[in-house]
Amino acid sequence: MRGGVRVTPREDHGSNEPVNVTVTTADRVKWLQRRQTSELVRAAKSFLRTGLDLAQARSTEAGARQAAVANLAVSVELMLKARLTALSLGLLYVDLPVQLRVILADPSAVPDSYNVHRWLNFIEIGQYKTQKVEYCIGAWSVYGAATAPSKPYLTRVSELRDRSVHGVLPALDHYEVARVAYTALMMYVALHDYGTVSCRKDFLTDADTKLIDGFPQERLERLHKKIRAAKAQAQGLGEPVKSPEVEGWYEWATECPVCGSDAALEGECEFQPGNWIYDEYGSPPPWSEEVDWGELWFNAETLKCSGCGLELEDYEEIELAGVEVRYPREEDVPQWVEEHYELDRYDDDREPWH
Ligand SMILES: [Zn+2]
Numbered sequence: 001m002r003g004g005v006r007v008t009p010r011e012d013h014g015s016n017e018p019v020n021v022t023v024t025t026a027d028r029v030k031w032l033q034r035r036q037t038s039e040l041v042r043a044a045k046s047f048l049r050t051g052l053d054l055a056q057a058r059s060t061e062a063g064a065r066q067a068a069v070a071n072l073a074v075s076v077e078l079m080l081k082a083r084l085t086a087l088s089l090g091l092l093y094v095d096l097p098v099q100l101r102v103i104l105a106d107p108s109a110v111p112d113s114y115n116v117h118r119w120l121n122f123i124e125i126g127q128y129k130t131q132k133v134e135y136c137i138g139a140w141s142v143y144g145a146a147t148a149p150s151k152p153y154l155t156r157v158s159e160l161r162d163r164s165v166h167g168v169l170p171a172l173d174h175y176e177v178a179r180v181a182y183t184a185l186m187m188y189v190a191l192h193d194y195g196t197v198s199c200r201k202d203f204l205t206d207a208d209t210k211l212i213d214g215f216p217q218e219r220l221e222r223l224h225k226k227i228r229a230a231k232a233q234a235q236g237l238g239e240p241v242k243s244p245e246v247e248g249w250y251e252w253a254t255e256c257p258v259c260g261s262d263a264a265l266e267g268e269c270e271f272q273p274g275n276w277i278y279d280e281y282g283s284p285p286p287w288s289e290e291v292d293w294g295e296l297w298f299n300a301e302t303l304k305c306s307g308c309g310l311e312l313e314d315y316e317e318i319e320l321a322g323v324e325v326r327y328p329r330e331e332d333v334p335q336w337v338e339e340h341y342e343l344d345r346y347d348d349d350r351e352p353w354h
Contacts, residue, residue, distance in 0.1 A: 072183075076184050153183045178211065219320075230310035241307040250266060269297065
């Protein structure tokens with residue numbers, strides 16, 4: 001092969017002829033990707049074990065809880081990065097030069113004669129910054145959509161991380177620490193299940209497994225406590241509180257399961273376009289109400305009641321409290337289509353819904 005590096009292995013198995021192995025650009029990238037992933041996992045495991053030891057000691061001291069959360073949160077961030085790296089090395093870094101972007105996008109397209117080593121070496125020596133945790137969570141919400149931990153858990157961990165490394169977190173209770181530990185452990189289990197390098201199951205101790213198994217019960221007890229507190233609060237309340245209309249794509253409202261007031265939901269919209277989007281040339285048919293434009297759903301991630309003060313922190317809690325997590329928003333489909341698709345491209349007489 002043209003320009004490939006020839007390596008003679010130390011042993012040749014059974015034959016007296018030396019065996020020449022050609023290392024291609026794709027091999028080099030794969031090797032580097034595996035190495036970077038493994039390094040991230042190694043670091044994540046150190047933080048994870050330190051954080052878990054602190055969390056499992058169940059200290060009531062605020063400093064110990066904060067240290068547990070900080071260590072666990074760093075481990076979560078590193079694990080997110082490890083998974084991202086295992087998927088695609090190029091996704092991990094900010095502001096890569098064009099040469100590296102091209103090499104990492106499709107190493108097999110780069111001729112072996114190109115001096116790829118020089119560029120890959122920059123990555124090895126840590127020349128480039130890695131993406132922020134919010135970016136990694138955004139990526140996880142796509143490829144990890146079907147895997148625990150869910151996005152609200154990760155977002156909460158990232159918030160606590162920022163606060164715990166920049167100041168004092170006096171309000172951390174045991175549950176909050178257990179929630180972060182649970183998130184970190186579920187992330188480790190996910191990495192193991194993906195077959196990520198260096199993620200062996202025997203890293204988990206009996207105490208870790210107990211924490212994973214016991215957390216759902218703990219979450220339920222916490223929810224009951226919150227509902228009791230909200231009920232007590234609701235007793236002093238007169239009429240249910242009505243809040244102003246919701247606006248935009250990131251909020252919605254529902255009835256509070258405790259006091260019947262308006263409860264604000266935060267979350268995201270999900271649009272499933274109708275078949276028009278796949279029509280020939282990608283252009284939608286003339287506007288008409290007969291066209292199936294698609295379905296728009298709001299998926300709730302948190303709930304906050306304006307009356308009794310009930311707060312639910314993720315969709316699992318919302319579900320457990322007996323509140324719907326998915327809401328149809330069919331009246332908003334025209335506005336969604338107008339905002340998200342380039343209507344200007346179409347004829348003036350195809351005005352939607354006027
Ligand atoms: Zn309420």
